[in-house]
Amino acid sequence: MGQPIQTSSVTPLRAMSRAVSFAVLGTLLLSQTAAFAQSTSPQPANSRSAASQDNRATNNAASAAGFDDETGNTTINGTTANADDAQQRPAIADAQAADDITGSTLDEDIRRLNTREAPIDETLSRRRAAESASTAETPGIPIGTFVLRPSVTQSINTETTKDGDTRQRRAFLETDAAATLTSDWGRHQLTVTSEGAWQRNISGEGEEQPSFKVNGDLRMDLPDDTTAHLTAGYNFYREDTDDPDAIADAAQQSDVQEFSVGASVQRDFGILRGTTALALTRSIYSDAKLANGTTVTLSDRNQTTGTLRGRVGYELSPALIPFIEATIGRSVYDETRDSAGYERSGHSYGAKAGVEVDLGEKLKGEVGVGYEMADFEDSRLSSIDTATLDASLLWSPIRGTDVNLDLQTSIQPSTTAGESGYVSHALTTTVTHQLRDNLVGTIIGGVIWRDYPTDSTINDELVYTAATGLTWNINRYLDLTSTLGYELTTRKEGTDSQQWRAGVGLKLKR
Numbered sequence: 001m002g003q004p005i006q007t008s009s010v011t012p013l014r015a016m017s018r019a020v021s022f023a024v025l026g027t028l029l030l031s032q033t034a035a036f037a038q039s040t041s042p043q044p045a046n047s048r049s050a051a052s053q054d055n056r057a058t059n060n061a062a063s064a065a066g067f068d069d070e071t072g073n074t075t076i077n078g079t080t081a082n083a084d085d086a087q088q089r090p091a092i093a094d095a096q097a098a099d100d101i102t103g104s105t106l107d108e109d110i111r112r113l114n115t116r117e118a119p120i121d122e123t124l125s126r127r128r129a130a131e132s133a134s135t136a137e138t139p140g141i142p143i144g145t146f147v148l149r150p151s152v153t154q155s156i157n158t159e160t161t162k163d164g165d166t167r168q169r170r171a172f173l174e175t176d177a178a179a180t181l182t183s184d185w186g187r188h189q190l191t192v193t194s195e196g197a198w199q200r201n202i203s204g205e206g207e208e209q210p211s212f213k214v215n216g217d218l219r220m221d222l223p224d225d226t227t228a229h230l231t232a233g234y235n236f237y238r239e240d241t242d243d244p245d246a247i248a249d250a251a252q253q254s255d256v257q258e259f260s261v262g263a264s265v266q267r268d269f270g271i272l273r274g275t276t277a278l279a280l281t282r283s284i285y286s287d288a289k290l291a292n293g294t295t296v297t298l299s300d301r302n303q304t305t306g307t308l309r310g311r312v313g314y315e316l317s318p319a320l321i322p323f324i325e326a327t328i329g330r331s332v333y334d335e336t337r338d339s340a341g342y343e344r345s346g347h348s349y350g351a352k353a354g355v356e357v358d359l360g361e362k363l364k365g366e367v368g369v370g371y372e373m374a375d376f377e378d379s380r381l382s383s384i385d386t387a388t389l390d391a392s393l394l395w396s397p398i399r400g401t402d403v404n405l406d407l408q409t410s411i412q413p414s415t416t417a418g419e420s421g422y423v424s425h426a427l428t429t430t431v432t433h434q435l436r437d438n439l440v441g442t443i444i445g446g447v448i449w450r451d452y453p454t455d456s457t458i459n460d461e462l463v464y465t466a467a468t469g470l471t472w473n474i475n476r477y478l479d480l481t482s483t484l485g486y487e488l489t490t491r492k493e494g495t496d497s498q499q500w501r502a503g504v505g506l507k508l509k510r
Helices: 012-040 044-064 083-088 094-113
Strands: 073-076 079-082 141-143 146-163 166-183 189-204 211-222 226-238 250-252 255-269 272-285 288-290 303-314 320-333 346-358 363-376 384-395 401-413 421-436 439-451 461-475 478-491 497-509
Touching: 146 478, 166 497, 320 363, 346 384, 363 401, 384 421
Parallel strands: none
Antiparallel strands: 073 079, 141 146, 146 166, 146 497, 166 189, 189 211, 211 226, 226 255, 250 288, 255 272, 272 303, 303 320, 320 346, 346 363, 363 384, 384 401, 401 421, 421 439, 439 461, 461 478, 478 497
């Protein structure tokens, strides 16, 4: 773009710059005239050296004018050439030489005057996307080669329980603690997670529900596309009053302790993927306390269960892996016969086929259909079998919204006299939505169908659950939480039960 015409008077500094420019221009013309005369003289043997001298003279003159050649290339008739290549070109005709001289000089000046400007995105530092307070991870506490991320939530809650014509209300304080310990190794990884809840009634009456669990997973990256996992865990909880095996009219239900260990190996064989897993679980039941102060011994429910599982998957693509799976299990009770005289030990078998899906952040999980059966050593206890439909999917329809769908079919043995157990069909859906950068809403809905065999004296039950909550991230280390939940248990015969719960709390995390 041309410069506007200057109408103001010429200052001494501007006059001096113009004089210098005229002197440089005169030097350029004289050097080009001498080069032209030498190129037209009949001296073909020295034409290459003369051209080299002309190029050096031109470069020196341009340098004197204050323009530096950063690339070392010249543009001739729209073609970019290297200076060394120019020295190796043969002598050219007179007219062509004249065009080359004037064209190269003008192109060189234009190229240097119109230097490339850096794009705006190169001159300015890139702006990082704002980090959401609800998704920001706390830095944690370094412990050697591990990072510990603990959190503590203190809440005040109210609960109303109605079972038939009986109604109970209570207000209680609840302290929830959680922690995650993760290794920072170059290879392999150890992850330990724990969470627990402690309740204390401050008014009313109702049973407190303490719980605690800790799980560890050691992942070992072995050669030949092989991954092994060693797991161990401990789970403590108090049996729910609505549990089918709970003691009726007990002031405090049994405390249950579960110890678990497991090992699994996964190996990739090209497009085939094989997995073998072994799991052992040990369950211990404490005595239940009745309202009159007496206790009911439940040690006959103590048992050890082992499960062996094998899976083979065929990788159609990294996002789609169909599989088949087989499971065999064995349950052994500490006492050969329980308090009612039944032998509860038995075997379980299962098989299913399904598909694993991994579409990145949008959709991942697996779906499978199959068959499961459990039989018992006591001939008076009928076997239980059922078709199974299992699914575990995580779907993100839009950014900031996650939908978690979990569907599980399982056989639950019973300890009620004369009863084998029931089939549990459990469906749970959790929707989490980021309302604002620092505000997250959660909605949970679920239903459990306890399907008893046709020859059972217990009727089927349906348990409906619904809950909602808000989490306000005050900062990275402090959250304000609120929850509201409802549970309804319906029975074909007998009274229904309901439970309402609401609470608000503060969560401190590090």
